[in-house]
Amino acid sequence: xxxxxxxxxxxxxxxxxxxxxxxxxxxxxxxxxxxxxxxxxxxxxxxxxxxxxxxxxxxxxxxxxxxxxxxxxxxxxxxxxxxxxxxxxxxxxxxxxxxxxxxxxxxxxxxxxxxxxxxxxxxxxxxxxxxxxxxxxxxxxxxxxxxxxxxxxxxxxxxxxxxxxxxxxxxxxxxxxxxxxxxxxxxxxxxxxxxxxxxxxxxxxxxxxxxxxxxxxxxxxxxxxxxxxxxxxxxxxxxxxxxxxxxxxxxxxxxxxxxxxxxxxxxxxxxxxxxxxxxxxxxxxxxxxxxxxxxxxx
Amino acid sequence: xxxxxxxxxxxxxxxxxxxxxxxxxxxxxxxxxxxxxxxxxxxxxxxxxxxxxxxxxxxxxxxxxxxxxxxxxxxxxxxxxxxxxxxxxxxxxxxxxxxxxxxxxxxxxxxxxxxxxxxxxxxxxxxxxxxxxxxxxxxxxxxxxxxxxxxxxxxxxxxxxxxxxxxxxxxxxxxxxxxxxxxxxxxxxxxxxxxxxxxxxxxxxxxxxxxxxxxxxxxxxxxxxxxxxxxxxxxxxxxxxxxxxxxxxxxxxxxxxxxxxxxxxxxxxxxxxxxxxxxxxxxxxxxxxxxxxxxxxxxxxxxxxxxxxxxxxxxxxxxxxxxxxxxxxxxxxxxxxxxxxxxxxxxxxxxxxxxxxxxxxxxxxxxxxxxxxxxxxxxxxxxx
Numbered sequence: 001x002x003x004x005x006x007x008x009x010x011x012x013x014x015x016x017x018x019x020x021x022x023x024x025x026x027x028x029x030x031x032x033x034x035x036x037x038x039x040x041x042x043x044x045x046x047x048x049x050x051x052x053x054x055x056x057x058x059x060x061x062x063x064x065x066x067x068x069x070x071x072x073x074x075x076x077x078x079x080x081x082x083x084x085x086x087x088x089x090x091x092x093x094x095x096x097x098x099x100x101x102x103x104x105x106x107x108x109x110x111x112x113x114x115x116x117x118x119x120x121x122x123x124x125x126x127x128x129x130x131x132x133x134x135x136x137x138x139x140x141x142x143x144x145x146x147x148x149x150x151x152x153x154x155x156x157x158x159x160x161x162x163x164x165x166x167x168x169x170x171x172x173x174x175x176x177x178x179x180x181x182x183x184x185x186x187x188x189x190x191x192x193x194x195x196x197x198x199x200x201x202x203x204x205x206x207x208x209x210x211x212x213x214x215x216x217x218x219x220x221x222x223x224x225x226x227x228x229x230x231x232x233x234x235x236x237x238x239x240x241x242x243x244x245x246x247x248x249x250x251x252x253x254x255x256x257x258x259x260x261x262x263x264x265x266x267x268x269x270x271x272x273x274x275x276x277x278x279x280x281x282x283x284x285x286x287x288x289x290x291x292x293x294x295x296x297x298x
Numbered sequence: 299x300x301x302x303x304x305x306x307x308x309x310x311x312x313x314x315x316x317x318x319x320x321x322x323x324x325x326x327x328x329x330x331x332x333x334x335x336x337x338x339x340x341x342x343x344x345x346x347x348x349x350x351x352x353x354x355x356x357x358x359x360x361x362x363x364x365x366x367x368x369x370x371x372x373x374x375x376x377x378x379x380x381x382x383x384x385x386x387x388x389x390x391x392x393x394x395x396x397x398x399x400x401x402x403x404x405x406x407x408x409x410x411x412x413x414x415x416x417x418x419x420x421x422x423x424x425x426x427x428x429x430x431x432x433x434x435x436x437x438x439x440x441x442x443x444x445x446x447x448x449x450x451x452x453x454x455x456x457x458x459x460x461x462x463x464x465x466x467x468x469x470x471x472x473x474x475x476x477x478x479x480x481x482x483x484x485x486x487x488x489x490x491x492x493x494x495x496x497x498x499x500x501x502x503x504x505x506x507x508x509x510x511x512x513x514x515x516x517x518x519x520x521x522x523x524x525x526x527x528x529x530x531x532x533x534x535x536x537x538x539x540x541x542x543x544x545x546x547x548x549x550x551x552x553x554x555x556x557x558x559x560x561x562x563x564x565x566x567x568x569x570x571x572x573x574x575x576x577x578x579x580x581x582x583x584x585x586x587x588x589x590x591x592x593x594x595x596x597x598x599x600x601x602x603x604x605x606x607x608x609x610x611x612x613x614x615x616x617x618x619x620x621x622x623x624x625x626x627x628x629x630x631x632x633x634x635x636x637x638x639x640x641x642x643x644x645x646x647x648x649x650x651x652x653x654x655x656x657x658x659x660x661x662x663x664x665x666x667x668x669x670x671x672x673x674x675x676x677x678x679x680x681x682x
Contacts, residue, residue: 035498039364050506060496062367063505064390068360071352075322075364075372076496078348082319082370087498105360108353 008034013056014048018215020205020222021045021094021121023179025056027203028119031189032088034059037080039073041093041102042066044128045121060087067101069093070109073116081115088193089116095136096126098202099160110169110198117192117199120162123207131210135160138230139281140274141261143210148264153274158281166200167239173197174236178204180222184233184245191235204231212260224255229282232289244289252279300476305436305468306331308475309375309401309461312440314345315483316399316447319370319490322350322361326380327413328465329403333375355380359387359400366396367504369495371447374398377465378405381419385426391458392427392520394505395493397450398458399443400428404566404617405465406650414651415465417566421594421618421626427520429459429527430595432565434551436473439463441544444478444487448534453493455527457520464567466651478542486541524596531593549598551590552605554580558587560666561606563631564615565591568647568654572615575659586663591627599634606635612642613666615659619646624672643671652676 008029015022021044029036040046040063049056050063064072073091080087091109093102098120106118125143126132133146137155142148146155167174173195175188185203192199206222208215225231227250234244253275256262265271265278286292303311310332313321321340323333339345348365352358358374366372376384381402391398402420406412420430431446433439439461446459463469494502508516528549535547553573555561562572569590579586589605591598606612612635616625623629628644635642643666648654662675 034501037368037496037498047507050503052506052508052512055503055506057503058501060498060501061503062364062496063503063507064360064363064394065386068356068363068387071357071360072364072367074350074352074357075320075361075366076368077364078320078322078350078361079365079368079370079372082348083368087496104354105357108357111353112351 008058010056010058012054014051015044016209016215018208018218020179020207020218021123022048023218024121024185024203024205025049027179027182027185028090028092028189029059031186032090032193035086036088036090037062037076039069039076039089039091041069041097043094043097045092045094047128066097068105069097070102070116070118071105074109074112074114077114077116091116091118093120094127095120095122095124096134099135099162106166107169110166110171113197115196115198117189117201119189120202121205122202123205123210125210127207127210139278140265142264143261154261154264163200163202163236167236169198171198171200172238173199175200175234176202176204176231177233178222178226178231179206180219180226181233188235210261212263213258217258221255221258224250224258228252228255229286229291230255230278232285232291234289241289244291246291246293248293249282249286252282300474302472303436303475304331304470304472305439305463306470307335308436308440308477309443309463310335310339311477312443313373314339315478315480316373316443316487317371317489318347318373320348320350320362320365321373322352322358322365323374324352324355324358324376324380326355326377328405328469329375329377329380329401331469332401332403355383356387359384359391362398363387363391363394363396366398367394367496369492369497371490372398373400375401375403377403378407378419381423382407385423388423388426388428390505393516395456396458397456399446399450400458400460401443402460402462403465403469404462412650415467416649416651417462417617418619420460420462423460424595424626427457427524428595429457429524429593431459431461431593432591433461433463433468434567434569434590436468436471436475437544438546439468440475440477441538441546444483445531445534445538445546447487449527449530451490452530455523455530456493457523457527462566467567482542486538528593528596528598546592548601549593550601550605551592553588553590555587555589555605555609557585559585559610560663561609561612562586562588562615562659562663563591563612563627564588565594565627566617568615568617571654571656572659575656578656579660579663584663594627597630597634602631602634603638606640607638609640611666612640613662613671614642614644615647615662616644617648619649641669643669645671646674647676
């Protein structure tokens with residue numbers, strides 16, 4: 001990868017080939033640079049990057065627990081402030097740590113206004129423990145705790161709208177991004193780090209193992225999520241959406257059919273009713289964020 | 299200078315004199331007066347510290363963990379349910395060898411809800427890797443903070459420490475306290491020098507995961523540091539005594555034990571009552587003494603066995619219960635005296651703030667002399 005900081009997340013870690021989260025880590029550090037302290041939550045990223053005595057992190061890095069990375073980051077920030085130091089502080093967690101178990105600590109840190117950037121790599125389930133549903137798992141996705149079955153269509157709920165929740169805390173900058181758009185990820189990380197106060201960046205990070213696709217398709221899957229409107233790359237400044245990536249939208253089916261987690265919507269029989277419900281989610285996203293350049297006709 | 303102060307305020311003042319750089323705390327009875335006093339000091343620029351008003355005790359200790367790892371001297375205070383909520387972080391702080399000092403204003407744990415004193419909260423964290431020091435009075439409660447920072451931050455130790463004082467009994471009681479000056483404290487407790495810290499110029503990874511090939515060695519090293527800390531505690535206590543005249547260097551304090559038949563063993567403020575009770579019993583010719591356990595973690599086995607070597611029986615006053623077993627102090631005492639043949643009788647006493655008077659201590663000695671022990675003392679009759 002081009003760029004002066006890309007070696008700050010070292011090769012040789014234990015992520016799966018095609019891991020979206022590992023790519024996110026490289027992009028985050030590439031954008032943040034060496035004067036950054038990373039506070040990681042327990043999860044895939046922490047486990048695959050720091051098996052003692054090896055570490056992939058060439059910046060100061062700390063992992064404490066699953067749910068407390070933003071509280072740890074609060075303490076790091078206060079400590080640096082007291083010492084007159086200038087390192088940037090990033091709290092980093094997966095969607096389980098961020099949407100579910102850690103939300104109390106995140107809410108506290110954002111309410112208090114610490115100068116930290118919280119980055120969520122969102123792979124839409126608890127991947128480290130074996131693909132269980134989280135508050136970020138999309139509607140109808142089959143996971144090991146929301147399996148599709150004779151009387152189940154997979155996860156019965158839509159993703160929690162965490163960006164809106166954190167914007168409601170008064171966060172000056174909230175953004176979503178996708179590893180399929182690397183330059184956009186880096187730009188948003190930089191903007192978050194440059195913005196004083198608690199900022200939030202949520203990066204869509206497809207998981208080949210958990211979602212069920214071949215590792216070489218990670219970028220393509222990430223791109224399809226954006227192109228179908230099921231994932232929107234946007235920015236919120238002072239609580240208002242100021243920018244969203246416009247696309248010529250494709251039908252959601254093109255995204256769904258590529259992944260085993262949605263296979264039950266197509267096999268043994270096609271479930272048009274459910275596919276339509278998911279299309280409606282994309283349509284609402286498109287309407288809410290104004291992302292349509294031109295809707296592609298069948 | 300001798301001042302009449304509430305225990306909480308005396309502790310807060312000692313904390314201020316210890317020059318913490320980051321404080322993170324969450325209010326809970328009966329700890330609140332400490333953190334309120336510290337907030338006042340920060341608000342009036344009497345204390346130059348970052349004060350983080352977290353949203354839970356869990357975050358209080360998590361923020362302390364981050365602040366300590368980034369290289370600052372750190373302080374928090376809690377009790378009871380708050381400490382229970384910190385459970386997960388407590389083990390983490392010790393495993394990461396971060397020398398945080400935290401005051402535990404001892405209180406019982408629910409259910410049923412009780413805001414009153416016993417020592418179940420800190421005792422329940424006995425296996426977490428935190429040093430545990432118990433104060434007998436408010437003078438000791440203040441002084442133990444300086445000693446705790448000194449031991450915790452020693453690069454041969456690097457362990458977090460609880461300074462425990464009994465809720466309400468000490469925290470809300472006004473007593474004369476000789477408060478040191480800033481110069482005096484500075485002469486005893488130098489500025490914090492972290493062994494390692496989060497630093498962009500020298501990046502390290504804290505809190506990596508360890509496979510079965512490595513995990514046990516980390517635990518071994520914490521245990522070794524714990525054991526080394528007994529000497530560090532005594533050395534710090536001696537230095538403190540030389541400078542300021544108050545001697546806490548003994549991990550166990552003996553009181554009239556020399557020719558005692560019955561030895562009471564206790565921790566914390568109950569020792570003051572027990573000493574008075576011992577004096578009264580001595581006047582009546584009964585050979586009774588007291589052993590005050592100052593350091594519960596690490597447990598001073600050898601010192602305790604030596605101090606109790608000549609007694610005929612030991613009566614332990616436990617303000618906690620390991621349900622289904624015995625009081626935690628009695629279990630340690632039995633272990634320390636194993637093979638000596640000295641009987642150890644356990645008395646679960648004063649749970650949930652039930653008052654203990656001199657006559658109760660005397661009643662316990664009566665029971666012990668009749669070889670009746672291993673019981674809850676003073677229960678209401680309807681449960682018997």
